[in-house]
Amino acid sequence: MASEVDVCNDALTFIGATRITSLTDDLNEAGVMNQLYQRTVDMVLRSYIWKCAKFQAELAQSATDPTYGFDNAFRLPTDPLCLRVLDIKDADVTYKWDRFGEFIHTDLATCKISFIGRIDASAFDPMLRDAIAAKLAADAAYPLVGSTTLSQYMYTMFQQKVEQAKVASIIEGSSSVLLSSATLMGTSRFDTVR
Secondary structure (H helix, E strand, O other), rough: OOHHHHHHHHHHOOOOOOOOOOOOOOOOOHHHHHHHHHHHHHHHHHHHHHHHHEEEEEEOOOOOOOOOOOOOOOOEEEEEEEEEEEEOOOOOOOOOOOOOEEEEEEOOOOOOOEEEEEEOOOOOOOHHHHHHHHHHHHHHHHOOOOOOHHHHHHHHHHHHHHEEEEEEOOOOOOOOOOEHHHHOOOOOEEEEEE
């Protein structure tokens, strides 16, 4: 099980900086990691549909209706905090929806959603942990080691980690059928057919 400090130390190792024992250590590295950690985690979680951070919830209707455009407002979850709404059950061209701050506005009478929620480092799968560490390293490279080149390299690594996670996600879940293009076209690329 990873901790916040473990993920930060992965990032610090990537850029050759001093490792920390706590985000409150009296070290420049700890201060930078403490400043960057939560917003970086939230950004990376929002950037992709990480299955380890995917949740469902039935939302409570707000006592205050939307000003216009929709009939109902529903408050988004706070435990875990909703970072990104993925889908609303029964929403379609007739029943549209939109996010307004911490609310979903819709004409639906009930609102069941799937969403990406904020999770603790102990719940990160290995690919998410690597992606967060690479993004932290990209953001910390200049303040800690003064290298824009290393920052750019780590950002490229972050993008590659997300792409690897996308490929791995294709094979998880019963809604997708995996076909190997290697069999069909002589490549090692995978395609999803629904």
